[in-house]
Amino acid sequence: MAVAAREQAAVELVDLEQTSLRDLNQRLHDLARAPGPSAWRIVNPSGAHALACGIDAEVEVEIDGHVGYYCAGMNKRATVRVHGNAGTGLAENMMSGLVVVDGNASQSAGATGRGGLLVVGGDAAARCGISMKGIDIVVGGSVGHMSAFMAQTGCLVVCGDAGEALGDSIYEARLYIGGSVASLGADCVEKELRDEHAAQLSALLDAAGIDADPSGFRRYGSARQLYNFRIDNAGAY
Amino acid sequence: MATGERVGVRPVGSDPGPQYAGVRPHGSDPTKTERPWNLRESYLFDRTVIAEIQRASREGIYDIRGFGAKRRLPHFDDLLFLGASISRYPLEGYRERCATDVVLGTRFAKNPLELKIPVTIAGMSFGALSAPAKEALGRGASEVGTSTTTGDGGMTDEEREHSTTLVYQVLPSRYGMNPDDLRRADAIEVVVGQGAKPGGGGMLLGHKISDRVAEMRDLPKGIDQRSASRHPDWTGPDDLEIKIGELREITDWEKPIFVKVGASRTYYDVQLAVKAGADAIVVDGMQGGTAATQDVFIEHVGIPTLPATRLAVDALQELGVHRQVQLIVSGGIRGGADVAKALALGADAVSIGTAALVALGDNSPELDGEYRELGSAAGFYDDYQAGRDPAGISTQEEALAARFDPVLGGRRIANYLRVLTLETQTLARACGKSHVHNLEPEDLVALTVEAAAMARVPLAGTDWIPGSA
Numbered sequence: 001m002a003v004a005a006r007e008q009a010a011v012e013l014v015d016l017e018q019t020s021l022r023d024l025n026q027r028l029h030d031l032a033r034a035p036g037p038s039a040w041r042i043v044n045p046s047g048a049h050a051l052a053c054g055i056d057a058e059v060e061v062e063i064d065g066h067v068g069y070y071c072a073g074m075n076k077r078a079t080v081r082v083h084g085n086a087g088t089g090l091a092e093n094m095m096s097g098l099v100v101v102d103g104n105a106s107q108s109a110g111a112t113g114r115g116g117l118l119v120v121g122g123d124a125a126a127r128c129g130i131s132m133k134g135i136d137i138v139v140g141g142s143v144g145h146m147s148a149f150m151a152q153t154g155c156l157v158v159c160g161d162a163g164e165a166l167g168d169s170i171y172e173a174r175l176y177i178g179g180s181v182a183s184l185g186a187d188c189v190e191k192e193l194r195d196e197h198a199a200q201l202s203a204l205l206d207a208a209g210i211d212a213d214p215s216g217f218r219r220y221g222s223a224r225q226l227y228n229f230r231i232d233n234a235g236a237y
Numbered sequence: 238m239a240t241g242e243r244v245g246v247r248p249v250g251s252d253p254g255p256q257y258a259g260v261r262p263h264g265s266d267p268t269k270t271e272r273p274w275n276l277r278e279s280y281l282f283d284r285t286v287i288a289e290i291q292r293a294s295r296e297g298i299y300d301i302r303g304f305g306a307k308r309r310l311p312h313f314d315d316l317l318f319l320g321a322s323i324s325r326y327p328l329e330g331y332r333e334r335c336a337t338d339v340v341l342g343t344r345f346a347k348n349p350l351e352l353k354i355p356v357t358i359a360g361m362s363f364g365a366l367s368a369p370a371k372e373a374l375g376r377g378a379s380e381v382g383t384s385t386t387t388g389d390g391g392m393t394d395e396e397r398e399h400s401t402t403l404v405y406q407v408l409p410s411r412y413g414m415n416p417d418d419l420r421r422a423d424a425i426e427v428v429v430g431q432g433a434k435p436g437g438g439g440m441l442l443g444h445k446i447s448d449r450v451a452e453m454r455d456l457p458k459g460i461d462q463r464s465a466s467r468h469p470d471w472t473g474p475d476d477l478e479i480k481i482g483e484l485r486e487i488t489d490w491e492k493p494i495f496v497k498v499g500a501s502r503t504y505y506d507v508q509l510a511v512k513a514g515a516d517a518i519v520v521d522g523m524q525g526g527t528a529a530t531q532d533v534f535i536e537h538v539g540i541p542t543l544p545a546t547r548l549a550v551d552a553l554q555e556l557g558v559h560r561q562v563q564l565i566v567s568g569g570i571r572g573g574a575d576v577a578k579a580l581a582l583g584a585d586a587v588s589i590g591t592a593a594l595v596a597l598g599d600n601s602p603e604l605d606g607e608y609r610e611l612g613s614a615a616g617f618y619d620d621y622q623a624g625r626d627p628a629g630i631s632t633q634e635e636a637l638a639a640r641f642d643p644v645l646g647g648r649r650i651a652n653y654l655r656v657l658t659l660e661t662q663t664l665a666r667a668c669g670k671s672h673v674h675n676l677e678p679e680d681l682v683a684l685t686v687e688a689a690a691m692a693r694v695p696l697a698g699t700d701w702i703p704g705s706a
Binding site: 073 | 297298410411414415416417419440442443454455456457459460461463465469470471476479480482483486487488489490
């Protein structure tokens with residue numbers, strides 16, 4: 001690719017059939033230390049792993065196609081949009097910024113995320129939001145089993161259904177589910193959805209750009225019965 | 238149960254006598270206890286076993302404790318160096334150089350770790366340990382040119398400041414994980430397991446959760462913080478390879494990436510870690526310490542460091558990557574003899590945890606009275622989970638932590654590491670080696686059939702290696 005010529009363009013186009021993943025990620029990382037293009041378009045990702053991970057810059061990255069594992073992992077400040085599906089560990093441990101996937105996401109989307117907003121337009125597979133630590137996740141479709149396992153803080157919004165063992169061993173995260181819940185995990189219970197929660201849910205749906213009626217959602221969270229070990233609860237584990 | 242109360246622990250202030258499993262009156266020797274000859278103690282149901290059954294029936298929960306395995310296990314003590322003789326030429330002890338430097342992470346990383354000694358400080362979390370204790374580890378290690386390691390709680394600014402070379406652990410819990418700390422680390426260690434509890438997660442009990450610890454881990458204060466036993470975003474060796482690839486991309490391929498496993502299926506784990514792209518592999522034997530684990534787990538899961546070392550070296554040699562993928566062995570390293578024997582079996586470096594805490598002042602006889610008030614005694618204290626350590630090491634109570642002098646602690650660590658190094662050099666020179674890495678299995682014999690079989694060196698006085706033709 002004629003990189004020098006492209007530098008002048010409004011949108012930096014990178015073709016992963018011509019440029020290595022390493023070179024692309026290095027250029028994106030360099031934005032943390034030196035100014036560069038603020039808008040990027042990546043074509044031919046071909047399911048590459050670790051694509052656009054570790055960015056620390058206020059930059060827009062659009063990816064045309066499917067991505068592999070850990071896309072936008074540990075993202076800070078950047079907006080990453082995937083026009084396709086995403087593999088395991090999408091936006092894992094994201095710190096801030098926005099990651100949007102038009103299609104579906106595989107397992108562990110948003111795992112351990114500490115901030116920012118992750119939006120999955122389609123479905124997310126098992127363990128969506130596992131050990132989430134402050135990230136907000138909005139899923140337009142459904143999520144698989146063990147979603148929000150050991151979820152610490154942040155919100156998981158699921159417009160569709162949730163699989164088995166939702167919120168198992170959950171801490172302080174809030175779960176808003178629009179559809180059915182196959183089963184709740186240990187120490188996860190349904191909770192009253194008060195006005196403050198409705199406002200939070202509406203704001204998250206708005207931020208995600210997902211048109212869903214907040215009134216049909218139910219809220220789930222921790223019963224806080226397993227926070228300190230008690231032998232009387234041994235049967236719950 | 239009150240927040241500050243330990244599960245499975247005897248009441249604070251109670252007599253540490255025979256009602257508590259594992260603690261004998263300080264200084265006593267059960268084999269010499271004065272008692273009539275007609276009283277015969279059961280080998281199977283000795284007083285420790287009886288006390289534990291009684292404790293379990295009283296409290297209804299397993300015992301959680303710190304430290305490592307306390308049972309007798311085959312170990313480096315069961316090996317001896319042959320020393321130089323007519324066929325081998327020794328080096329002059331006080332004159333001729335015996336180098337100790339080691340480079341870790343030469344396989345893929347742009348910036349491998351260059352350490353002056355082959356002894357590093359193992360991962361111990363801020364949370365399990367107090368801030369001044371972590372600072373002391375950094376001070377001491379930096380003084381002698383080796384590394385420290387974070388732990389299951391993230392990286393603190395203090396430990397980064399005081400550790401010239403700092404290894405940042407990526408654990409299943411991902412407490413405090415962030416890309417900035419990955420980038421300011423000198424190496425990354427993906428922790429799959431630890432020797433005290435291969436296959437187990439962790440637990441920091443609620444009463445050790447200070448405001449700062451809670452904030453670092455994104456959890457409320459005062460609740461038990463479980464550390465997951467599985468990583469949240471990868472499963473199996475194929476995923477691990479992709480995960481390591483992500484960590485390399487985030488850090489621009491600069492940092493060495495270690496993979497740490499608790500010793501169990503060591504041969505296979507090491508080969509899979511190599512296949513997954515590790516620069517170095519840490520194998521932690523079952524004697525490795527912990528801050529809080531069930532006693533039954535510590536004593537009954539995993540294999541000892543001795544056979545694990547041999548299996549790890551076998552795995553690396555079979556793949557043709559021995560010395561290219563460095564091996565770091567931990568679990569029960571106490572003195573230079575242990576270091577030298579691990580190196581002779583093929584390790585590139587060792588790590589110390591429990592020994593480092595002891596060097597800092599843990600289980601100090603001067604604190605015996607205070608240990609007894611806690612129901613323990615100097616030399617027996619293992620309640621790292623309780624957070625009431627009078628030495629100010631395994632605690633988050635400010636008043637206790639303030640008792641610990643990080644400058645003095647750092648000096649002790651440096652002294653101790655120097656002694657380990659001097660002892661290792663002494664043994665290496667005796668075997669005629671100008672570098673400690675030149676020690677080799679042929680310098681060793683075994684005292685027991687078990688150790689000969691596990692280490693695959695001959696039983697002393699014979700040429701017999703059990704299992705060999």
